[in-house]
Amino acid sequence: QQQVKQSPQSLIVQKGGISIINCAYENTAFDYFPWYQQFPGKGPALLIAIRPDVSEKKEGRFTISFNKSAKQFSLHIMDSQPGDSATYFCAAGPRDDKIIFGKGTRLHILP
């Protein structure tokens, strides 16, 4: 049973455009929703995270939008750059001391 569904699987965006990745979760007990960024050959690294008491969190060009009633959250990358090309994972937790990851989105920014 996949508790965190992520879409799309892959995404191509022009330089300067907005990249949007969506996630949906099932367990209403989750209260921590992070996004991880992974470059080829590297481990995932925390990019930005949100708690359900706020609807939006912004850090530089990266914004999480959170819709508690719809059980959905999304990552927006403004003014996307080629250096943003990576795999992005959404996640939700905790559940039994674990984080549940989405399957990832491969983002490619065209120069």
Added chain:
Amino acid sequence: NAGVTQTPKFRVLKTGQSMTLLCAQDMNHEYMYWYRQDPGMGLRLIHYSVGEGTTAKGEVPDGYNVSRLKKQNFLLGLESAAPSQTSVYFCASSYVGGTEAFFGQGTRLTVV
């Protein structure tokens, strides 16, 4: 601080061989995790530990064993490697279970 360190970074095994992957963290974290990453499958949890001397099964534990004899180390063992275990393995640790996790650089394992 080194954070989370995995050794080795690359390894090729023959079917049936055994090996141990080592994960070491220097952040005094209680929680440690082993994941495998395969194309299109995301990060799948193999085993995890909520403290020294404890281990628990994750989503895909078959064919793997783990030990957490010291708080800073979490070992993943393959007793009899199979081609299906060809993957990239990541270790992670966190201060509080199910919150911010810090990942190692990964171990790319090929079983032939």
